[in-house]
Amino acid sequence: MFKITDLTKKDIINVKDGAKLGPVKDVHINSADGKVVAIVLDGPRRFLGLMSAGKDNVVPWEKIKLVGKHAVLVEVD
Numbered sequence: 749m750f751k752i753t754d755l756t757k758k759d760i761i762n763v764k765d766g767a768k769l770g771p772v773k774d775v776h777i778n779s780a781d782g783k784v785v786a787i788v789l790d791g792p793r794r795f796l797g798l799m800s801a802g803k804d805n806v807v808p809w810e811k812i813k814l815v816g817k818h819a820v821l822v823e824v825d
Contacts, residue, residue, distance in 0.1 A: 750815065752784075759819040760789055760807070769822065773804060784809050787820075 752775050760769040774788035789805040807822050814821040 755787065755815075755820065758816075760787075761819050761821050763813060763821050763823050764825070769805060769807075769824075776806070787812070 755772040755775070758772075760772065761767070762769055770789040770791070772787050773790045775784055776786040776788065777783065778785050786806050786808045789807060791804045805824075807824055811822050811824050812820060813823055
């Protein structure tokens with residue numbers, strides 16, 4: 749078991765291409781049963797990393813393959 753806040757400290761890596769997808773910004777939780785539905789990743793940055801360049805990326809919980817000590821592996825297109 750782990751804390752949701754622990755996710756914010758881990759790298760999110762796409763197993764399809766090895767790319768870092770960005771930090772966890774938020775978590776969507778189903779209020780009916782309390783289960784995590786998705787993680788929300790901060791969108792890409794522009795202007796020296798200061799401003800958001802686009803919308804956030806939502807990764808459904810089913811796409812998470814492994815939560816490791818230092819990284820979370822996901823499989824997204």
